Amino acid sequence: MRPIWILAKNTFKEVIRDRILYALLLFAVMLIGLSLALGQLSFAEQERISANFGLSAIHLVAIALAIFIGSNLVYKEIEKKTILTILVRPISRLQFILGKALGLSMLIAAMTAALAAILMLVFYGLNMKIDERFAIVLAGLFAEALILLGFTLVFSMFTKPLLVVCFSVGIFLIGHWQGSLQFFAKKAEGGVLPAVAWVVNHALPDLDRVNWKDLVLYNQPIDMPGKLMALGYALAWFVFCVCISAMLFKRKDVG
Amino acid sequence: MNLLQVEGLTKSYKRGFIPRKTEVLKGLSFSVPAGTVTGFLGANGAGKTTTMRCILGHDYADGGKVDFFGKPLDVEGRRRIGFLPERPYFYEHLSGVEFLEFYANLSGKWKKADLKARIDQLLKRVDLTFAKDRLLRTYSKGMLQKIGLAQALVHEPELVILDEPMSGLDPDGRMALADIIVETAKKGTAVFFTSHLLHDTERLCERLIVIKGGATIYEGSTDALLDRGGVEFEINFVEGGQRKQHKVPTQEQLQPELKRLLAAGATIIEVRRLRPTLEEIFVNMALRGSEARP
Structure with missing residues (x-):
């Protein structure tokens, strides 16, 4: 466990000392700030618009970190050959993958928390109610980022970062269109659509299962068992993807 | 006792748009005994770096056997070896001290108080105390080579493997690095290294392994090889x-x-x-093709 933690801390430190992160953070803060201004344009919906914009900004940053940083997580180590000195230490390749994944997960959690704190200040300024719904929505955003990080890791085992980003964005889009796809598949009478929808439904994650922004936006009631099930679903996808990555990485030539 | 024993190592790669198999290692065998400084020589493309990759498990060999300390390289074996790759790139976001702490902690050998003393000692030895708090991205090539050597030694390994440790260094840096290699060997650590700088190799190594076309063409003492030239x-x-x-x-x-x-x-x-220099003998053996099997 100790080597995983050491690698995770190093990965966290590596990204936290990268200027790109701060550009992303600045972008998110500007979006949150913009949410205030846009909210003021609306007479009746200011709170909802501000909340929607703010949560979307956090969502975007979490996903961008998972996909863009995740696509380089292992590739950069191989490309820069830093991995050569790591893998001769008493650690396994599985521990290496787990350490890298944990480090980036910790970073996404920290960034989500930091941006959430800023958004809470906005909510406080607007006299909006902040309750457990807010934390549940953030947990959902984090869970979605974890799923995408898992897929990004798998893709990065056999292709270059640019393609990894394309594939992962594809997973993000399909993951959010699952509901619509299943809806149209049900309406379709024959053809290939139902078969395609069945395959997509079983082979790829449904990211809308952890998208709970409506809880805050429309003050919906909390279905806690359902939420916990969905978090378990996300965690299962993440663990599955990390295992696949570790299996692929185990036989990969890295020299 | 042999710290490293390689027998019949083979490795091929598939390259090109329409992949073609290139055989790089063709049954390479050699050993590195305890307490020796062993040089690993070969012309460009002879398979030195591939050998390093395969013996350390970075790349998977197609066949053959590699034993460290009498058994295949496992977690315990990795605690006992240090490695400096060719043209090392390190984590640029770390300072010199953080970098050595990271590798020492991964090796799991030191307690916090002892580790600080060990790092101070190593930084002093490689003459980098002045830059210990600077990020590695500000280090020169020579400084990176030195800190790289320090990371290979930080956990006091029994065998240090160095891939072209002196490439790109000025004469002063080469001399400093050579001194550290000699000092390390004197303390009982076996050193196994590749180099294109044959003058340094001749001076430092008591044993040599010369490879050509992915196979060993000489393994034995440096003196015996030099004497072969007449x-x-x-x-x-x-x-x-x-x-x-x-x-x-x-x-x-x-x-x-x-x-x-x-x-x-x-x-x-x-x-x-x-007697001829190692350079003259090497050119004959590894480049022109005359063999000098023991």
Whole structure:
């Protein structure tokens, strides 16, 4: 466990000392700030618009970190050959993958928390109610980022970062269109659509299962068992993807 | 006892748009005994770096056997080896101290208080104390090479493997690195390294392994290899007020020749043993193709 933690801390430190992160953070803060201004344009919906914009900004940053940083997580180590000195230490390749994944997960959690704190200040300024719904929505955003990080890791085992980003964005889009796809598949009478929808439904994650922004936006009631099930679903996808990555990485030539 | 034993190592890669198999290692065998400084030589493309990758498990060999400390490389074995890759790139976001702490912690050897003392000692040895808090992205190539060597030694390994440790260093840096290698070997750590700088290799290594085309063409002592190139003796003497020089082709002829010169009233100034340099022998063996099997 100790080597995983050491690698995770190093990965966290590596990204936290990268200027790109701060550009992303600045972008998110500007979006949150913009949410205030846009909210003021609306007479009746200011709170909802501000909340929607703010949560979307956090969502975007979490996903961008998972996909863009995740696509380089292992590739950069191989490309820069830093991995050569790591893998001769008493650690396994599985521990290496787990350490890298944990480090980036910790970073996404920290960034989500930091941006959430800023958004809470906005909510406080607007006299909006902040309750457990807010934390549940953030947990959902984090869970979605974890799923995408898992897929990004798998893709990065056999292709270059640019393609990894394309594939992962594809997973993000399909993951959010699952509901619509299943809806149209049900309406379709024959053809290939139902078969395609069945395959997509079983082979790829449904990211809308952890998208709970409506809880805050429309003050919906909390279905806690359902939420916990969905978090378990996300965690299962993440663990599955990390295992696949570790299996692929185990036989990969890295020299 | 052999710290590293390689037997019949084979490795091929598939390259090109339409992949073609290129056989890089063709049954390579050699060993690295304890307490020695062993040089690993070969022309460009001979398979040195591939060998390093395969023995350390970075790449998977197609066949053959690699044993460290008498068994395949496992977690315990990795605690006992240190490695510096060719043209090292390190985590640029870390300072010198953080970098060494990271590798020492991964090796799991040191307690916090002891680790600080070990890092201070190493930084002093590689002459980087002044830059210990600077990020590695501000280090020069020579400084990176030195901190790289320090990371390979931080956990006090029994075997250090260095891939081109002196490439790109100025003479001063090469000398400093050579001193550290000698000092490390004196403490009982075996050193196994590749280098293109044959003068340094000749000076540092008591054993040599030369490979060509993915197979071993020489393994043995450096002296034995140098002697293969032929030895002759040069006598410098003064006779009749004039300084003269005379060459003797064998050791057996040396003493009679010296006696003859002394009897003739000559003053012997110097007797030198002449043999080809490692560079000359290496060019013959590894580049021109004449083999020198033991």
